[in-house]
Amino acid sequence: MAGPRDARARGGAVERLAAAWLADRGLDLEASNQHAKGGEIDLVMRDGEVLVFVEVRHRADTRHGHPLETVTAAKQRRLIRAARFYLQRNGLSCPCRFDVLAVTGQAPALDFLWVQGAFDAF
Secondary structure, X not given: OOOHHHHHHHHHHHHHHHHHHHHOOXXXXXXXXXXXXXXXXXXXXXXXXXXXXXXXEEEOOXXXXXXXXXXXXXXXHHHHHHHHHHHHHOOOOOOEEEEEEEEXXXXXXXXXXXXXXXXXXX
């Protein structure tokens, strides 16, 4: 049976692949795994002048639902709080966006569904 370390390792691998996939589509990686009280931002990327906070959600299959379904209102609130902390900590004032990258499958056969502007902070 796979333990929490295995799950973290798989999650980290999927996040690295997600960052590369987004970079291939023109985004630049600023930071990853940014922790703040009550939340974590998987990827912080730049899309031109816009700072993009990306939540990466992975499921091996959709038998128990699509990864997009796991970004609940409570999860959105935690991400917004973490993003505000990130902006404050880094002294940033710029346009921002919250994206969700849903990943299904197992490497190397992964499918990506990118939802830009998945939710708003206000």
